[in-house]
Amino acid sequence: MHELGLVKSILEIAEAYARREGARAIREIGLRVGALSGVEKEALEFAFEAAKQGTLAQQARLAVQWVPLVAYCEACAKEFEVASPFGIALCPGCHQPTATLEQGLELEVDYLEVE
Amino acid sequence: MNERKEIEIGLSVLAENTEERGRRIQVEKGVMALNNQYAAANRQRLEAARVKTLNLLSSPGSGKTTLLSRTLQELAPHLQMAVIVGDLATDNDAQRLRVGGATAVQIQTGSLCHLEAAMVARALDALNLEALELLFIENVGNLVCPAAYDLGESAKVVLFSTTEGEDKPLKYPRVFKEADLVLLTKSDLAEVLGFDRRRALENLRLVAPQARVLEVSARSGAGMPDWYHYLFALLGRVMPQNAHGV
Numbered sequence: 171m172h173e174l175g176l177v178k179s180i181l182e183i184a185e186a187y188a189r190r191e192g193a194r195a196i197r198e199i200g201l202r203v204g205a206l207s208g209v210e211k212e213a214l215e216f217a218f219e220a221a222k223q224g225t226l227a228q229q230a231r232l233a234v235q236w237v238p239l240v241a242y243c244e245a246c247a248k249e250f251e252v253a254s255p256f257g258i259a260l261c262p263g264c265h266q267p268t269a270t271l272e273q274g275l276e277l278e279v280d281y282l283e284v285e
Numbered sequence: 286m287n288e289r290k291e292i293e294i295g296l297s298v299l300a301e302n303t304e305e306r307g308r309r310i311q312v313e314k315g316v317m318a319l320n321n322q323y324a325a326a327n328r329q330r331l332e333a334a335r336v337k338t339l340n341l342l343s344s345p346g347s348g349k350t351t352l353l354s355r356t357l358q359e360l361a362p363h364l365q366m367a368v369i370v371g372d373l374a375t376d377n378d379a380q381r382l383r384v385g386g387a388t389a390v391q392i393q394t395g396s397l398c399h400l401e402a403a404m405v406a407r408a409l410d411a412l413n414l415e416a417l418e419l420l421f422i423e424n425v426g427n428l429v430c431p432a433a434y435d436l437g438e439s440a441k442v443v444l445f446s447t448t449e450g451e452d453k454p455l456k457y458p459r460v461f462k463e464a465d466l467v468l469l470t471k472s473d474l475a476e477v478l479g480f481d482r483r484r485a486l487e488n489l490r491l492v493a494p495q496a497r498v499l500e501v502s503a504r505s506g507a508g509m510p511d512w513y514h515y516l517f518a519l520l521g522r523v524m525p526q527n528a529h530g531v
Contacts, residue, residue, distance in 0.1 A: 172397065172398050172399060172430045175397070176316055179316045179317075179319065180316055183312065183314050183316065183318075184312070187310055187312050187314075188310070191308070191310050193308070193310075197307045198307070200312075206458065206459050206462070207433070207459075208429055208430065208432060208433050208459050256454075256455040256456075256458055256491075256492065257458030257459070257462065257492060258455075258458070258491045258492055260491070266494075267490060267491045267492070267494040268494065269462065269493065269494045269495030269496075271462070275459075276315070277315065277316045277317060277433075278312075278313060278314060278315045278316060279312040279313070279314050279316065280311075280312060280313060281309055281310060281311050281312055281313075282309070282310040282312055283307040283308070283309050283310075284307060284308050284309075284310060285307050285308065
């Protein structure tokens with residue numbers, strides 16, 4: 171992936187919110203990352219350590235909440251979690267693949283902890 | 286002395302307590318939000334000019350430029366087309382595509398592994414959109430990063446060549462899940478490579494049941510009329526009888 175670019179966007183968002191709230195420093199950045207977002211944990215953390223220097227998040231840690239891939243079968247009107255590492259969303263009811271994803275693609279800054 | 290120590294301890298306890306009580310700010314903001322704003326603006330601009338746009342994604346070497354080269358040549362008498370080409374370096378692809386007289390704008394991304402909507406916005410400035418009907422965006426050859434970036438396209442086309450192995454959709458599910466159309470390219474090589482076509486199609490069905498699949502060879506011309514049909518249908522036009530190329 172392109173974790174350095176993503177981390178820069180994450181830091182921009184975090185700093186903007188922290189400044190708006192008059193915070194002196196960011197202690198923790200809470201992220202929600204989908205299983206199929208394409209983000210790799212180690213690359214993300216490595217990039218974060220490098221990019222946070224000189225920002226309000228200089229001392230901050232990343233708290234990543236992984237969001238599982240959840241699909242929806244229209245035929246069965248049923249939501250189910252996708253266990254396949256290949257992203258094959260087979261409905262446990264009718265065993266047909268579905269293309270409708272409810273969650274698992276997200277990549278968002280959820281919260282900040284500041285001082 | 287003792288008193289002072291006590292004060293120090295008291296201060297450090299106080300400091301610890303405030304540390305625990307770090308303020309929490311709810312953000313809930315998508316990291317792609319800025320890109321998505323540019324993408325929405327691109328989409329609006331392209332729709333206003335009645336231009337259909339295809340974002341072409343694939344691994345390097347799966348035949349994007351060859352497919353586009355033939356498409357531009359064969360459809361030139363019937364459609365007003367242009368290409369935006371993304372590469373890390375060189376404008377070789379744009380030059381290749383311009384050979385037939387087509388308009389090609391090269392974006393050199395430097396070290397960036399994908400195109401972003403803001404880059405496409407700048408490339409659109411170099412085109413006369415009012416005179417266009419169909420715009421191809423040839424993304425940087427990469428099956429991971431480009432999948433996450435909306436560029437403002439009408440549809441995403443993922444190319445998957447017979448030289449890559451039948452399990453590509455399993456290895457890169459995200460990009461295939463985003464696809465409106467999958468082109469199985471270099472179909473003329475399938476036999477010599479021992480490419481298991483049925484397994485590849487089954488993998489596509491499992492990972493990307495939403496995608497239409499067409500098998501093409503830009504070299505032999507096999508399947509190209511089906512691709513052209515898709516393009517004319519996207520434009521809401523009937524394909525002219527003599528547009529079959531082959």
